[in-house]
Amino acid sequence: MSDSKQRAEYAISVKDVTKVYKLYEKPIDRLKESVSPTHKNYHRDFYALNGLSFNVKKGETVGIIGTNGSGKSTILKIITGVLTPSTGQVQVNGKISALLELGAGFNMDYTGIENIYMNGTMMGYTKKEMEAKLDDILDFAEIGDFVYQPVKTYSSGMFVRLAFALAINVEPEILIVDEALSVGDVFFQSKCYRRMEEIRQSGTTILMVTHDMGSIIKYCDKVVLLHKGEFISQGTPGHMVDLYKKILAGQMDSLRAQLEQERREEELRGAEGRDDAGSRSSQPGTGGAAVTPGGDPDAQMSDFSGGMDLSGGGKPLLMKDQLTINYDRTEYGDGRAEIYDLGLLDERGNITNLLLKGEMFTIRERIRFNAEIQAPIFTFTIKDKMGTELTGTNTMFEGADIKPVKPGDAYTVEFTQKMTLQGGEYLLSMSCTGFEHGEHVVYHRLYNITNVTVISNKNTVGVYDMESQVKAVKEPYRAQPEPTK
Numbered sequence: 320m321s322d323s324k325q326r327a328e329y330a331i332s333v334k335d336v337t338k339v340y341k342l343y344e345k346p347i348d349r350l351k352e353s354v355s356p357t358h359k360n361y362h363r364d365f366y367a368l369n370g371l372s373f374n375v376k377k378g379e380t381v382g383i384i385g386t387n388g389s390g391k392s393t394i395l396k397i398i399t400g401v402l403t404p405s406t407g408q409v410q411v412n413g414k415i416s417a418l419l420e421l422g423a424g425f426n427m428d429y430t431g432i433e434n435i436y437m438n439g440t441m442m443g444y445t446k447k448e449m450e451a452k453l454d455d456i457l458d459f460a461e462i463g464d465f466v467y468q469p470v471k472t473y474s475s476g477m478f479v480r481l482a483f484a485l486a487i488n489v490e491p492e493i494l495i496v497d498e499a500l501s502v503g504d505v506f507f508q509s510k511c512y513r514r515m516e517e518i519r520q521s522g523t524t525i526l527m528v529t530h531d532m533g534s535i536i537k538y539c540d541k542v543v544l545l546h547k548g549e550f551i552s553q554g555t556p557g558h559m560v561d562l563y564k565k566i567l568a569g570q571m572d573s574l575r576a577q578l579e580q581e582r583r584e585e586e587l588r589g590a591e592g593r594d595d596a597g598s599r600s601s602q603p604g605t606g607g608a609a610v611t612p613g614g615d616p617d618a619q620m621s622d623f624s625g626g627m628d629l630s631g632g633g634k635p636l637l638m639k640d641q642l643t644i645n646y647d648r649t650e651y652g653d654g655r656a657e658i659y660d661l662g663l664l665d666e667r668g669n670i671t672n673l674l675l676k677g678e679m680f681t682i683r684e685r686i687r688f689n690a691e692i693q694a695p696i697f698t699f700t701i702k703d704k705m706g707t708e709l710t711g712t713n714t715m716f717e718g719a720d721i722k723p724v725k726p727g728d729a730y731t732v733e734f735t736q737k738m739t740l741q742g743g744e745y746l747l748s749m750s751c752t753g754f755e756h757g758e759h760v761v762y763h764r765l766y767n768i769t770n771v772t773v774i775s776n777k778n779t780v781g782v783y784d785m786e787s788q789v790k791a792v793k794e795p796y797r798a799q800p801e802p803t804k
């Protein structure tokens with residue numbers, strides 16, 4: 320792409336950026352190295368960022384996510400010019416306003432007002448221009464007379480109020496926010512999010528770092544995922560948050576396999592010159608439990624592939640490989656049945672741990688049998704983090720028709736329903752059980768096998784939403800009767 324075209328399209332362009340720090344075992348090693356006549360090395364190189372490249376289009380809101388120490392703050396500091404990269408280039412097209420870690424860009428001995436003017440000057444505004452913005456900044460910050468005190472006397476909450484008020488009231492073309500919001504109180508946070516939404520709507524480019532996955536899903540058009548200084552992937556927020564959760568669950572190997580599979584699929588699509596993404600997702604049903612028996616479990620993949628593309632060759636990808644699986648789970652059973660695969664599917668048929676409140680979703684279980692069983696029952700339960708069972712059902716309650724099975728048989732079961740739990744984290748358990756001679760038998764049970772993250776932009780009271788219909792009618796004005804003495 321030509322330089323001028325790049326400038327027109329991208330607000331930020333990061334190319335092959337590396338940041339290397341020299342780490343010394345002992346402080347004295349630094350001195351030894353500097354005076355060594357043979358130029359002996361006393362350090363090891365630490366790559367805070369290693370060959371990072373990504374672009375941010377003008378008007379886009381992009382999130383950077385990753386575990387602690389993955390290099391998120393480092394790249395923001397390089398983009399804003401606080402740090403210089405060891406190698407690589409960053410191109411910024413537009414006026415940046417940044418809210419980096421507390422204290423960055425502020426002089427601790429200056430008062431709030433002095434810092435406002437100093438930052439304005441650094442951004443290229445005249446004193447007069449800043450005077451015109453001052454009232455908006457002070458109104459937003461709501462820190463009263465503290466603006467006349469040196470900022471070193473501020474609490475962290477006051478500090479973030481001033482820093483945020485300043486960052487968003489200077490009409491930036493590019494707003495960069497590094498986690499700072501988590502410091503403010505909840506009321507200030509919500510005010511900031513509302514303001515950020517206005518800024519976003521007005522076409523400002525936003526680059527944000529946060530550990531709050533709800534905000535990432537809600538605000539970002541695109542997300543870049545980093546891990547230990549390396550670029551892992553970029554894409555839609557839902558997909559990237561799923562990958563991030565895999566990293567959190569220590570499943571880096573499975574993640575690399577998934578990315579490799581996605582890359583192969585992408586290549587294949589490119590080679591075939593068609594985009595078949597739409598045809599890859601299966602649509603879940605409209606409610607209740609759906610059950611499909613069959614002899615060969617993998618023969619059913621064509622009906623229940625749920626977004627899995629098997630064309631990449633090699634072993635078919637299991638649905639559970641695309642979820643965050645809890646390897647520390649409790650699992651038991653007499654071995655006569657095995658839940659060998661499971662999926663959580665959103666309304667669009669994507670396999671994901673992230674579900675939106677108010678949308679239909681499907682829990683899919685795939686079970687194979689090693690013995691004859693007259694009447695197996697398939698179940699699921701959703702619990703909160705404290706272990707309280709919130710909801711669940713099974714094929715017996717739902718009256719699903721389950722036929723007797725013999726060794727080698729398999730079933731795929733789907734439970735489809737609306738997600739009405741409030742936003743938050745939940746755990747999913749499932750089992751295959753039955754009754755034999757009046758006794759409850761567990762063939763296979765998986766407790767807390769995976770997490771369910773519910774994203775909601777309207778949380779009501781309690782654990783679930785009854786989806787109330789509200790009607791409010793204003794009555795004509797009537798003078799109140801005088802109180803009788």
Ligand SMILES: Nc1ncnc2c1ncn2[C@@H]1O[C@H](COP(=O)(O)OP(=O)(O)OP(=O)(O)O)[C@@H](O)[C@H]1O
Nearest residue numbers: 340365366367385386387388389390391392393394
């Ligand atoms: N001046 C420095 N010298 C040596 N190492 C550094 C320096 N600054 C940062 N690092 C290291 O670089 C890595 C990336 O740091 P960075 O602050 O960018 O991570 P992060 O993704 O923002 O983490 P967090 O989520 O914890 O804020 C970390 O391992 C950090 O210890």
